[in-house]
Amino acid sequence: MTPRIPDTHAEAWALLPWLANGRIAPEDREWVEAHVQTCAECRAELAAQRMVATQVTRDEAAAPQTAASEEQRSFNKLWARIEASESASMPISGTGAAAGGARSSRAVRWLAAAVVVQAVGLGALGLALNGSNRGGGYETVTTVDPLTGSRPGAPAVTLVFAPNTPINTINTMLEHQGLSIVAGPGLQGNFKAELSPDAVASGATAESVVAVLKKDPHVTFADSIAR
Amino acid sequence: MPLQSVENPNTRAVATPVNDASERELLERIARSKDQAAFRSLYGNYYQRLSRLLARMSVRREDIEEVINDTFWVVWTKAAEFRGASQLSTWIIGIAYRRALNALRRAKLRPVADQPFDEDSVSVGSSEEEETNTQWLSLGLERLPVEQRMALELTYTLGHSCEEVAAILDCPVNTVKTRLFRARETLKQVLPELAGMSGEKS
Numbered sequence: 037m038t039p040r041i042p043d044t045h046a047e048a049w050a051l052l053p054w055l056a057n058g059r060i061a062p063e064d065r066e067w068v069e070a071h072v073q074t075c076a077e078c079r080a081e082l083a084a085q086r087m088v089a090t091q092v093t094r095d096e097a098a099a100p101q102t103a104a105s106e107e108q109r110s111f112n113k114l115w116a117r118i119e120a121s122e123s124a125s126m127p128i129s130g131t132g133a134a135a136g137g138a139r140s141s142r143a144v145r146w147l148a149a150a151v152v153v154q155a156v157g158l159g160a161l162g163l164a165l166n167g168s169n170r171g172g173g174y175e176t177v178t179t180v181d182p183l184t185g186s187r188p189g190a191p192a193v194t195l196v197f198a199p200n201t202p203i204n205t206i207n208t209m210l211e212h213q214g215l216s217i218v219a220g221p222g223l224q225g226n227f228k229a230e231l232s233p234d235a236v237a238s239g240a241t242a243e244s245v246v247a248v249l250k251k252d253p254h255v256t257f258a259d260s261i262a263r
Numbered sequence: 264m265p266l267q268s269v270e271n272p273n274t275r276a277v278a279t280p281v282n283d284a285s286e287r288e289l290l291e292r293i294a295r296s297k298d299q300a301a302f303r304s305l306y307g308n309y310y311q312r313l314s315r316l317l318a319r320m321s322v323r324r325e326d327i328e329e330v331i332n333d334t335f336w337v338v339w340t341k342a343a344e345f346r347g348a349s350q351l352s353t354w355i356i357g358i359a360y361r362r363a364l365n366a367l368r369r370a371k372l373r374p375v376a377d378q379p380f381d382e383d384s385v386s387v388g389s390s391e392e393e394e395t396n397t398q399w400l401s402l403g404l405e406r407l408p409v410e411q412r413m414a415l416e417l418t419y420t421l422g423h424s425c426e427e428v429a430a431i432l433d434c435p436v437n438t439v440k441t442r443l444f445r446a447r448e449t450l451k452q453v454l455p456e457l458a459g460m461s462g463e464k465s
Contacts, residue, residue: 050440051425053415053447059424081447088450091400092419107310111303114332118339 045071048078056085123199186218190230191242195249196257197227205254213245214238228261282308286351294342306335309352312421313359319416320409326366334359349430353423357431360413367409403453411446414439 048071054060055068072078193215197206210216214235220227231240242260249258286308292301310331317327337358345354404412410432417428429436 050444053418053443054425057418057422059422061424085447088400089419107307110310110328110332111306114335117336
């Protein structure tokens, strides 16, 4: 590639601002500096541009800085907006924007952990019940899955909770309805919950609890699962 | 994801293109793990710079925060898409510039180039020559169309190269040179000392 040898006054003149600010391209610096050495007009213009640069920089330095508290307040507003957006995208985990996906995955992991704890507890309860059943010398109609607490044939519902619903609120809601989560979350943030034998004995059905849950602001989706 | 109060240690730092490597690291942390502390730090690196730049663009004070936050909303959501073909600062300031133009359109504000120049508003009686020059320069800058003003601000205040200014303003390099050429000519009309210097022709 043949080196570019521009030597016109106009080209050098146009590049003087970047000679003044020190950001002129390396391939231009040498010839522009050489031209300035021989051109009084460009020397005067370079001096003028350096003065402008100095003045602008001084003006910038003298400008009142925004208070750190104001910057933090602005950032907090932005962060709240990000959180709100990512919370809103939670039910479509895996299909939303990258940010929403990350947010959702964290929330889902947290809920999943809660479900695991709950399932382990139910599993232990199931094992205990099995043990007592054996000791009692009679068979139960259903067998509790020791890992999930699921009972084959138990009335079940699918649920999606509203974003940011506290785990305590979810647990209270489930307890009131006689529900226990046995699976989830799915790709859409959905959980499977089953009615306890006591709830069934008291007349609750999947359809009846779905009707109640649909009115709960902490539930964005509820439907019965056909057995 | 609880909101943490992360104070930015670089709030008053003068950021220049040489900070690109460390800022790219922050961006990678944002892209990789949605790191709030990295995001806060990057936000702080640009908050003052963008505030001043947007004020120079005549963006209304109440719109400046919105423009900055819109810009960093894009940074947060598109961090993984930044390919590094340009300086990170070029990318971020370019986003802010386009958002600011939208804000100006929304506010039906226009550059003040056509406004009459009130020379009486300059306090030439100041004993401080520098202060006088600064006042003249501020008035001169206000006379410039926004595109010329931005070319000058990006070059002198933020220290960008011609190519970087072109990338930020999304225009050819020659357009940047032309805008700055015209800006220089306008400033000479209002800044007496500047005109005197350029008049020292051989």
